[in-house]
Amino acid sequence: MQRRTRNLLLVAGLMLVTLLGLTLLLLFRGAGSAEGAAGEPADVELSAPAGEDVLVAGFRLAQRTTVAVEAVGRKTGGAGRRWIWDSLGVNIEEDTGNPEAELAVTAWILDAATRQPVWMMTADSSTAVPRSLALRHATASLDLAAGAYEVYLASLVSRIEGPDRGKLVPLLSRLGGGDPDRNEDLSRCRVALRLPADRRAALTRFEVTGSMPGSLLGVTRNGDRSLRSAGFVMEKPGRLRVVTLFERASSWPAPADTAWILDAATREHVWEVGDNKGSHAGGSRKNRRIDEEVELPAGAYLVSYATDPSHAFPKFNAAPPHDPLNWGITLLPGADLEPATFRERPDLLDRGEPLFERTRLGDNVQVVQAFTLRRDGALLIRALGEGLGGPESEAADGSSISTTDDRTVWRMQRDNTVRGGGAGKNRLFDGIVNLTAGSYTLHVWTDDSHSFPKWNALPPWEPDAWGITIWPGPGLKRADFVLGPGTGTPAPQGQARPDTGTPSESAPSGPTPSGQPFSARTR
16 A cells, blocks of 8 residues: 555656646747847848858948847857867867857848948847747847948857757756757747838848958858869059958967968969968957958969868858858958959969879879970979978878989978868978979879878868879970879879870769869869
8 A cells, every 4th residue: 555655656746747847848938038029020131040050131221220120149058058169179268258159149230341240249238038048139229321231140059059869858958957949949040120110211132242342352251171262463563452261269370261372473372371360350269350461563373262171151160250251361452553453364273284193192102203304394293292290301191303313303391381271281382393304203102091082180171182283384395294104003084194194084073072172273
């Protein structure tokens, strides 16, 4: 009898706990929250971001107008907040105390001309939504001058909130104060703008491009694992204004995303992000911005921008910058530059058919290739490999050229290469090698690890280019370069055969194993 009584009491207790949990769940998920208070339809509205995304809408005001703003965002709290940051070893202390990085879903308005925010939603400027554990509600009344504006709604929720670990964690979250249902929260997030009834005719909509006013050329909206380039010519010397947004935490020795400008003829860097940490670009403190001028002589140039595997447009893993559409590099006229003397030249990206190409090299490759120059000339060499050790140490995966009496006339080493993207040991030589007429031997090698397509650290920006490609340099004719006999791993399809110098059947096109398209001729 006593055992039966205890069992009945236990069942009753469980039923009471279940009933209490369901009641709390209904309260937290109930209707009547503050974000449903608006009665008038919105003149401009963004809502329900689909996970990691940046939504944007453009509007133009014909006259000064009062604009009412209402937004619902989401804080970064919850049982699993920032789990992916921890797993990737990112320094999450970078944004400690940063009011612009406390919301996982946030909104702001940008002046399209100045590219500066006129309003931002923050945790401090918002209040908790009733019966919600994570949602925040903000309102504002803005006095906006005539002009063009961009309104943004950005979500990081699926990147920084904890994953569902079985069925127990979501249940405990709802009953015990952990993460709410993120899909439901996303459906309630929005930003809405309303004008007085007598001023609505002053508002028109436009398609947002993000272009900076007066820009000459932009390589922007760059996503993860991207390397993009553009060519241009300056017909007269002048000052070029360079604006770039990139990723660099204060503790990092180098930027994760970077930009540079090359002289198309000499391949020399005439400008680069380098050690410049720039200024805060808004959002996370690792969002950086450089805005400066560079003096360039008349000539042809290549501008490039490269990103690592995370935190780029539109999927940022921390609070995005104020101007996310311009994640990349933009060129504008400097103080004395006549815009008519600047011309974009896409053809500068095409180096033509290579004289020799041996790329996509795997582990333990040894290639020895003879060639002859019939007259003095220059070779344009692009070699990507693995550099370890000091400035003059030989690359673990690299290339060299020697004379017939074994005198080295060129080799890859750390002090004549630059970052190749990804891991710091990925090194790139992209330059001119001047040789006198005569016979030479090209050596290309890889060691037993970190090569295409099996990397033991982050891969380079252009995995397909792992190896070497040679083109005629300035003034050298193709007939002046003659390939001799070669030994080593057979050339993959689409590359020059060492014994003939002629291309084989073209290889099928398609993405690299990383899922991103790359080209050995994009820089």
